Amino acid sequence: MIRAMFSSLTTMAICMFVVGCSEQASQPESVEVPVDTPAKTSFNGEEIAADGYTIRVPDGWEIVDEEKTILSIRSPLEDGNDTFGENIRIVRYPLGRPHTVEEVLKRQKSDTGRFMLIGEGRVDEARVPMTWMALTPQTPQHDKDDRVKIDFMTTQGNELVVLVAMAERNAWKRYMPIFREIVSTFQPPSHQ
Numbered sequence: 001m002i003r004a005m006f007s008s009l010t011t012m013a014i015c016m017f018v019v020g021c022s023e024q025a026s027q028p029e030s031v032e033v034p035v036d037t038p039a040k041t042s043f044n045g046e047e048i049a050a051d052g053y054t055i056r057v058p059d060g061w062e063i064v065d066e067e068k069t070i071l072s073i074r075s076p077l078e079d080g081n082d083t084f085g086e087n088i089r090i091v092r093y094p095l096g097r098p099h100t101v102e103e104v105l106k107r108q109k110s111d112t113g114r115f116m117l118i119g120e121g122r123v124d125e126a127r128v129p130m131t132w133m134a135l136t137p138q139t140p141q142h143d144k145d146d147r148v149k150i151d152f153m154t155t156q157g158n159e160l161v162v163l164v165a166m167a168e169r170n171a172w173k174r175y176m177p178i179f180r181e182i183v184s185t186f187q188p189p190s191h192q
Contacts, residue, residue, distance in 0.1 A: 052189030053090060053161075055182060073182075075175075084147075086167040086175045088182060093160045104153050104160055105131045114138055118148065125184045128154045132183075136169055148172035152183045161188060 045057040050071040057063065057073050066072040066089060074085040109117060119134040132152045140146040150172065152163040163186060165179045 047185070050090070054185075054187045055090070056185035058178065058182065075178075084168050086171065086178075087165070088179065089164045089166075090186075091162050091164060092156075093162070095155070095158050095160050098158055099155050099160070101129045101131045101153055101155055104155060105133060108133060108151065108153070115149075119150075123152060123180055123183050125180075126154075127184065127187050128156075130154045130183060130186075134172065150176070150179060152179070152186075154186075154188070156188045 045059045045061065047054055047056045048063065048071070053070055055071065055073075058075075060076045061073050062076075064072040064074050064087070068091065070090040070092065072087060072089045074087040077083070077085055105120070109120070114137060115135040116138045117133060118136055119132075121132055123130040123132060130152055131154075132150055134148050134150045136148045137145050146169045148167050148169050150165040150167070152165065154161050163183050165175070165183075167175045167179075
């Protein structure tokens with residue numbers, strides 16, 4: 001249910017972006033994300049490919065078969081009390097014409113609906129230009145609604161490619177270094 005909600009939000013935002021992206025883009029401001037005790041993982045995992053895209057999957061993370069995605073990966077549960085495996089899905093959307101990552105971010109931020117922007121920035125160490133924005137519901141309606149969605153975005157020609165990371169609200173800052181590390185290994189077909 002939460003995936004459907006975030007997929008709908010992303011789809012709606014992309015549609016609005018495609019219709020109204022004639023505005024001049026400005027550089028996104030980086031927001032310092034304070035990190036609690038980082039989640040632990042090893043990056044000796046394998047590099048995997050799907051539809052020409054490659055990404056390195058950390059040890060212990062599993063590949064999940066999910067509709068409407070190029071690839072989905074999920075973290076292991078941290079302990080017996082953990083009920084949500086943080087995850088990243090790779091999805092792409094047609095844009096109609098080429099856009100910069102900055103144009104995409106500006107348009108996405110202009111209409112977040114019932115969600116609030118809680119962080120944004122760039123992934124300078126990424127293989128391709130990548131920006132991110134973190135959203136969470138302004139007023140969670142139930143326990144499963146208390147999550148943070150981090151969209152790591154890049155453009156490839158006439159397509160927007162989004163690495164959608166999901167984490168519990170109390171864990172997203174701990175997972176940001178891992179998400180950034182994973183995202184930095186992402187390589188689209190045009191860059192291989």
